[in-house]
Amino acid sequence: MSYWLYYWPSIPGRGEFVRLALEDAGAPYVDVGRDQGATAVAQIMRNGEHFAPPILADESESVSHVAHILAWVSRPLELAPVDARDFRRMHQMQLTVTDFVAEIHDTHHPLGPSLYYDEQKEVAARRSAVFISDRLPLFLDYFERVLTDNPDSGGWAIGHRCTTLDLSLFHVMRGLRYAFPNALAELETPALDDLTRRIARRRRIADYLDSERCIDFNEDGVFRRYPELDRPDR
Amino acid sequence: MSYWLYYWPSIPGRGEFVRLALEDAGAPYVDVGRDQGATAVAQIMRNGEHFAPPILADESESVSHVAHILAWVSRPLELAPVDARDFRRMHQMQLTVTDFVAEIHDTHHPLGPSLYYDEQKEVAARRSAVFISDRLPLFLDYFERVLTDNPDSGGWAIGHRCTTLDLSLFHVMRGLRYAFPNALAELETPALDDLTRRIARRRRIADYLDSERCIDFNEDGVFRRYPELDRPDR
Numbered sequence: 001m002s003y004w005l006y007y008w009p010s011i012p013g014r015g016e017f018v019r020l021a022l023e024d025a026g027a028p029y030v031d032v033g034r035d036q037g038a039t040a041v042a043q044i045m046r047n048g049e050h051f052a053p054p055i056l057a058d059e060s061e062s063v064s065h066v067a068h069i070l071a072w073v074s075r076p077l078e079l080a081p082v083d084a085r086d087f088r089r090m091h092q093m094q095l096t097v098t099d100f101v102a103e104i105h106d107t108h109h110p111l112g113p114s115l116y117y118d119e120q121k122e123v124a125a126r127r128s129a130v131f132i133s134d135r136l137p138l139f140l141d142y143f144e145r146v147l148t149d150n151p152d153s154g155g156w157a158i159g160h161r162c163t164t165l166d167l168s169l170f171h172v173m174r175g176l177r178y179a180f181p182n183a184l185a186e187l188e189t190p191a192l193d194d195l196t197r198r199i200a201r202r203r204r205i206a207d208y209l210d211s212e213r214c215i216d217f218n219e220d221g222v223f224r225r226y227p228e229l230d231r232p233d234r
Numbered sequence: 235m236s237y238w239l240y241y242w243p244s245i246p247g248r249g250e251f252v253r254l255a256l257e258d259a260g261a262p263y264v265d266v267g268r269d270q271g272a273t274a275v276a277q278i279m280r281n282g283e284h285f286a287p288p289i290l291a292d293e294s295e296s297v298s299h300v301a302h303i304l305a306w307v308s309r310p311l312e313l314a315p316v317d318a319r320d321f322r323r324m325h326q327m328q329l330t331v332t333d334f335v336a337e338i339h340d341t342h343h344p345l346g347p348s349l350y351y352d353e354q355k356e357v358a359a360r361r362s363a364v365f366i367s368d369r370l371p372l373f374l375d376y377f378e379r380v381l382t383d384n385p386d387s388g389g390w391a392i393g394h395r396c397t398t399l400d401l402s403l404f405h406v407m408r409g410l411r412y413a414f415p416n417a418l419a420e421l422e423t424p425a426l427d428d429l430t431r432r433i434a435r436r437r438r439i440a441d442y443l444d445s446e447r448c449i450d451f452n453e454d455g456v457f458r459r460y461p462e463l464d465r466p467d468r
Contacts, residue, residue, distance in 0.1 A: 063326060065329040065330070068322070068326050068329055088302070091302060092284075092297060092299055095299040095301065096299070106340070110344045111361045111364050112364045112368065112369060114368035123344065123357050127346060130346045130348060130349060134348035135346060135347075135348065142282070
């Protein structure tokens with residue numbers, strides 16, 4: 001079974017949540033945007049089935065929305081809990097990740113995705129301040145609790161093995177440390193930090209992060225380092 | 235089988251997508267917030283399992299996130315397509331509804347949900363103008379195409395019968411006509427309008443809309459009528 005990932009070639013973006021799952025599982029996949037360019041991604045959008053990338057396809061089906069893609073592939077990739085109820089809880093928490101990522105994106109795009117950052121810089125500074133003081137601690141505390149409430153699991157968010165949810169939390173934490181290093185330095189997230197370290201050491205993830213397949217964070221994706229949006233350095 | 239819905243008692247909000255499914259199916263449920271007050275909703279949040287309401291529970295499980303709740307209950311309520319692939323596509327499109335609703339909400343809360351509207355009115359006017367010109371037509375065109383691309387279905391979005399997705403589109407269209415009547419008047423949405431009329435005539439939905447169980451749209455929910463955010467009247 002091979003997969004085709006359709007996502008913009010120049011950013012980690014939302015596609016990265018899918019890449020990490022495929023990479024950790026060692027699943028064969030074609031990163032179509034990086035292989036054939038952005039026009040190949042625009043092409044699949046033209047049939048009108050999907051509202052936005054990322055889209056993941058196999059020989060018979062194509063699926064969009066990160067949380068939905070991960071629910072679809074996590075069992076074949078052996079990155080899902082075995083229990084059906086745990087599986088539903090995993091998807092539920094992945095949808096909270098979706099909401100968190102949308103709020104992180106909106107720190108630099110508070111007037112919406114159709115304007116450039118430069119057209120909304122002042123509003124972005126206001127939204128970011130509110131995000132850092134009110135929303136960031138709320139989401140991080142929630143996921144800290146998810147990890148510490150699953151104490152005999154080996155440190156995973158759900159069940160007893162690594163799932164696509166853990167890989168997504170890893171990516172969010174890396175992205176937040178890239179985008180908001182000062183804000184993160186003032187928050188205590190020991191369980192999430194431990195999870196991040198353990199996932200970074202997984203063999204296939206470590207290989208991927210070192211490879212040219214992995215796109216560095218940059219100022220076109222979800223996680224952007226605009227120092228003016230972070231807390232001031234102390 | 236009875237259900238318990240946990241949601242704020244004074245607004246249709248995101249809880250309404252769940253209410254409409256339960257009402258259309260004639261399923262017995264307790265609207266806990268309306269029955270016992272907002273503290274009962276705050277109470278269930280305290281166990282830390284869910285990030286935010288709405289939450290739907292049965293005797294053995296509780297589930298949050300609108301799209302996830304609807305995926306969970308749509309089969310028992312007979313509001314799901316029979317085919318497994320159609321079921322996945324329904325959930326996928328429901329997640330696009332989720333994104334649409336988040337953008338509608340953000341027209342009046344561009345700096346985030348933790349500030350009042352009065353604290354962000356000027357930014358809200360800017361975000362709404364961008365939403366009306368760039369985003370609203372994009373989402374409505376997408377769902378128009380979903381309906382017209384399913385031509386022998388009796389006018390449903392997926393498969394051959396009414397699903398939770400159709401009920402959600404009905405609510406979005408009603409909400410948009412409440413919040414942005416002038417902007418809507420300038421857009422052509424014949425398939426969505428036809429769907430809305432047909433659903434409003436379904437016996438249980440008509441009964442519900444006439445009942446005291448149904449909360450009117452108001453200026454504390456997702457869909458708010460702030461004339462300053464709509465297009466000017468022509």
